[in-house]
Amino acid sequence: MLQPRGDYLTASRVSQQKCCRTLQMKEHMPPSQEDHDVTAEPRCKRRRSMESESCSWNILPVLSEEASREIEMLQAYAAPVLNKKETSRLLREVSALHPLEGLRHLKRVRARRNRESPHPLEMLLCLTLGKEEGQVPPLSELLPEEKVNCFGLGQPFLVLVPSCPPLTRLQFQEASAYWPTSFHENKQVTEALTGQLFSKEEKARMQRYMEQAIEVAHQGAEKGNEAVGAVLVNPATEEVLAVGHDCRRISNPLLHATMVCIDLVACAQGGGAYNFDSCPLCSFAASVKEAPGIGVTDRFDDADSSSILPYICTGYDLYITREPCIMCAMALVHSRIQRVFYGAPSPDGALGSRYKIHTQKDLNHHFQVFRGILEEQCQQLREKSQ
Amino acid sequence: MGNGAEWQRWMEEAFRVAKEALESGEVPVGCLMVYNNTVLGQGRNEVNETKNATRHAEMVAIDQVLAWCHDHSKNPTEVFEQMVMYVTVEPCIMCAGALRLLKIPLVVYGCRNERFGGCGSVLNVAADDLPNTGTSFQCIAGYRAEEAVEMLKIFYKQENPNAPKSKARKKD
Numbered sequence: 001m002l003q004p005r006g007d008y009l010t011a012s013r014v015s016q017q018k019c020c021r022t023l024q025m026k027e028h029m030p031p032s033q034e035d036h037d038v039t040a041e042p043r044c045k046r047r048r049s050m051e052s053e054s055c056s057w058n059i060l061p062v063l064s065e066e067a068s069r070e071i072e073m074l075q076a077y078a079a080p081v082l083n084k085k086e087t088s089r090l091l092r093e094v095s096a097l098h099p100l101e102g103l104r105h106l107k108r109v110r111a112r113r114n115r116e117s118p119h120p121l122e123m124l125l126c127l128t129l130g131k132e133e134g135q136v137p138p139l140s141e142l143l144p145e146e147k148v149n150c151f152g153l154g155q156p157f158l159v160l161v162p163s164c165p166p167l168t169r170l171q172f173q174e175a176s177a178y179w180p181t182s183f184h185e186n187k188q189v190t191e192a193l194t195g196q197l198f199s200k201e202e203k204a205r206m207q208r209y210m211e212q213a214i215e216v217a218h219q220g221a222e223k224g225n226e227a228v229g230a231v232l233v234n235p236a237t238e239e240v241l242a243v244g245h246d247c248r249r250i251s252n253p254l255l256h257a258t259m260v261c262i263d264l265v266a267c268a269q270g271g272g273a274y275n276f277d278s279c280p281l282c283s284f285a286a287s288v289k290e291a292p293g294i295g296v297t298d299r300f301d302d303a304d305s306s307s308i309l310p311y312i313c314t315g316y317d318l319y320i321t322r323e324p325c326i327m328c329a330m331a332l333v334h335s336r337i338q339r340v341f342y343g344a345p346s347p348d349g350a351l352g353s354r355y356k357i358h359t360q361k362d363l364n365h366h367f368q369v370f371r372g373i374l375e376e377q378c379q380q381l382r383e384k385s386q
Numbered sequence: 387m388g389n390g391a392e393w394q395r396w397m398e399e400a401f402r403v404a405k406e407a408l409e410s411g412e413v414p415v416g417c418l419m420v421y422n423n424t425v426l427g428q429g430r431n432e433v434n435e436t437k438n439a440t441r442h443a444e445m446v447a448i449d450q451v452l453a454w455c456h457d458h459s460k461n462p463t464e465v466f467e468q469m470v471m472y473v474t475v476e477p478c479i480m481c482a483g484a485l486r487l488l489k490i491p492l493v494v495y496g497c498r499n500e501r502f503g504g505c506g507s508v509l510n511v512a513a514d515d516l517p518n519t520g521t522s523f524q525c526i527a528g529y530r531a532e533e534a535v536e537m538l539k540i541f542y543k544q545e546n547p548n549a550p551k552s553k554a555r556k557k558d
Contacts, residue, residue: 252452253462254445254484263438271437273449312439325519326511327483330504334439334480348518350483355509357479362508364501 057376059203059341061192062352062369064359067167071175073160075128077142079153080112081121086152090123093148098126105165107180124179125156168193192370209233209319210343210373212243217257217321217381219281220245227381230257230320232265232313235338241265241316244282257320258328262335265313313337321378323349323371329357332367339368343378393494396420396472397529401496403430404474404537407443410435411544414537417443417473419451421465427451444473444481448488466490474534476527479504482511486520494526496534 081087091108100106109123125142136158139150162175165182169190172183191197198206209231217229225246232242244260255274260282266272268284276282313335321343324332329350332340340351340358350357351369358367396418403416407430419427429446433439451469455462466488471477474496477485482504485493493505493512504511505525513522 252449253488254448259440262440266436266438269437271435273432273436273438273441273446312437325483325487326504326516327480327487330478330480330483330502331440334478336439346518348516354516360508362501
């Protein structure tokens with residue numbers, strides 16, 4: 001595992017950047033025996049061995065369109081506050097005239113960036129909407145005298161302001177470079193984006209689930225199906241509930257791996273629409289099925305039991321080698337899945353690529369989606385079936 | 387592919403199937419799959435019965451057509467490409483995806499599906515450009531739409547005993 005000394009010296013001279021990349025990869029590595037070896041050595045010496053191992057992967061949250069896009073900017077007029085003592089009065093009068101409805105995230109006053117300026121504050125006046133670009137109108141036009149006493153304000157100028165509130169730290173940084181905004185940070189999203197949401201142990205577990213999905217995908221492909229595998233997990237018990245591979249060749253063109261897992265859960269709950277006898281690898285965990293209180297056929301008839309037993313896939317996680325299609329993604333909405341983890345994206349995929357069904361407005365259920373677990377192997381699987 | 391009178395006739399049959407669903411405590415949606423003027427599949431919503439939230443009328447009817455193809459040694463691809471689906475409510479996003487994957491060319495439906503519709507109401511999976519997801523399909527909407535809405539209203543007025551308790555309801 002250890003590289004020769006000479007290799008380390010070369011690697012360390014190559015570039016600082018590569019070294020950083022290695023460190024980052026290290027962060028996302030599942031725990032392995034490597035974690036126990038010499039920590040005193042700089043990590044870049046292990047760069048080569050890291051890259052030769054295919055288990056380096058990165059987990060990324062798939063956020064809504066609003067949270068992942070670049071923030072649009074609007075043109076607005078601002079003016080320097082020449083007399084600081086007038087600030088609160090001006091703020092009151094300007095806000096009354098131009099309330100900037102729908103732009104509540106914008107702070108009205110900002111500290112001027114140029115610290116040597118004699119006028120440390122600047123005030124946002126109004127949007128340029130409907131006005132000609134380029135020419136900045138005089139204060140008297142923007143703030144009619146009878147509404148605002150402009151004493152204390154300097155000459156207006158054009159600024160760009162973010163059109164919507166930032167949802168992620170990245171958007172916040174981008175937005176506030178133009179004009180200060182308020183930001184109600186979702187800590188979980190930030191942790192997910194910086195790769196800190198899941199612990200090493202969790203990532204190791206995720207990797208095992210995905211390895212199982214990859215394994216069953218291979219086995220399904222040997223029977224002529226698309227190489228797609230899925231594993232349904234109850235995160236509360238860390239138990240694998242169902243394992244399924246794509247069955248479109250051997251039985252039904254709509255039996256994608258996701259649909260198989262959904263029906264396996266239904267079977268275990270005393271329902272189900274398909275018989276998987278011809279695909280013995282597609283199975284529901286026997287231990288869970290036989291456990292008391294779960295999978296009882298009459299669970300819907302007992303009103304009291306409904307509070308402890310899940311409604312279809314409520315609370316469950318799906319691990320799937322490739323991004324689900326639109327049919328499967330919506331099937332997961334109907335099934336009330338809790339989270340989906342997929343390896344490689346699909347061109348028409350509906351959990352990030354083409355649609356983001358899990359964040360789709362108007363739908364009655366939303367869930368979290370993460371991509372990138374064992375992406376390389378999953379990508380190879382995808383290419384294999386094309 | 388047929389005319390108004392023919393559509394009317396098949397839709398009437400689809401409504402009969404939808405009524406069955408309502409009487410069984412399922413979402414009242416009925417579906418018919420017609421090939422060469424013959425019904426090869428008919429389905430109603432079976433979500434509660436199968437405890438599988440994907441068992442919509444369309445999916446049930448599709449499975450019947452597949453079974454028919456199997457029994458008659460027909461190639462499903464060729465059969466579905468000549469198929470007209472008659473359904474009382476606009477197919478949901480999932481079913482619209484399934485219809486694309488099977489390359490069903492035409493769907494005649496009753497009322498819009500404001501909650502989950504995949505043919506324009508929430509998304510337009512029917513018409514969107516998805517080169518890796520079968521083919522787009524045509525829709526003819528509005529046949530006996532009021533009747534279809536009325537059935538849905540009756541259903542949603544009843545409590546769905548199988549749905550998880552909503553947070554809003556707990557406050558009562």
